[in-house]
Amino acid sequence: MNHRDEARDFLSSRRARITPEQAGVETFGTRRRVTGLRREEVSRLAGVSIDYYTRLERGNLQGVSDSVLDAIAGALQLDPAEHEHLRDLARHQNATPRRAGRVVPVAAVRPELQYLLDAITEAPAMIINNRQDIVAANDLGYAMHADLFTGGARPAGPANFARFIFLDPQARNFYQDWQRAAHTNVAILRREAGRAPNDRDLAALIGELSMRSDDFRELWAAHDVRRHYAGVKSFRHAVVGPLELHFQTLELAEDPGLALTIYPATPGSPTADALRLLASWAATEHIGERARQRT
Secondary structure, three states: OHHHHHHHHHHHHHHOOOOOOHHHHEEEOOOOOOOOHHHHHHHHHHHHOHHHHHHHHHOOOOOHHHHHHHHHHHHHHOOHHOOOOHHHHHHHHHOOOOOOOOOOOOOOOOOOHHHHHHHHHOEEEEEEEEEHHHHEHHHHHHOHHHHHHOOOOOOOOOOOOOHHHOOOHHHHHOOOHHHHHHHHHHHHHHHHHHOOOOOHHHHHHHHHHHHOOHHHHHHHOOOOOOOOOEEEEEEEEEEOOOEEEEEEEOOOOOOOOOOEEOOOOOOOOOOHHHHHHHHHHHHHOHHHHHHHHOO
């Protein structure tokens, strides 16, 4: 990822998104050629000169202070994920040259993490890396995502959510709101690309999806970023039917680049019953054992 191009496109896309009315800017009835804010309006809101803001929006974040980044974030009404992304872009431009970005193991996790997953018996649970590969799961996690391990869009290597969503037709049945799932996945990848711009495998995945999926290219061009740690998701499993699951994602401090996600159901709900049926199916079909052989 080119650091300057990313900064330029991100800032200009955020500026174009905000109307003068949203920013509290008086237009005095003047005719405008753009729907969003002008550069001079952002600079005034942020308390910096127009020349300085123009330099930033052209992608040059070298030497910019945290206080200026905070002021720009306030002027553009960035949410916490977008604010963090802007700081990441500046941090990488100002960092001294270093080796390529972190390498995340994709074939195995520490045994203690697998013990933790296996101890979770009533909810699907999995560990994913910053490229959205499933690197480990419990039996329910494998059973819930069985299509990721059998779909035709999967190359050799770990099952990957982004490839499944954009390249496998089964994904449009699995996700009850495919558009939301697709947008969220791209926004997560955009955030991760800002955090680890030198991760060659992540860049290769983004390049592959950009070449093979029109939907991905369109969403990637929007420059949206998102944190995705908690909420509710709805799925349509091929064996047990609709599932409405809460999710909680925790980044693993001792294993940089890895995150644990657990999907509990509301006790007594139809989804809780469906998970019990899913567990029985997984045991009968040896889903976890078969998935681990392909991971």
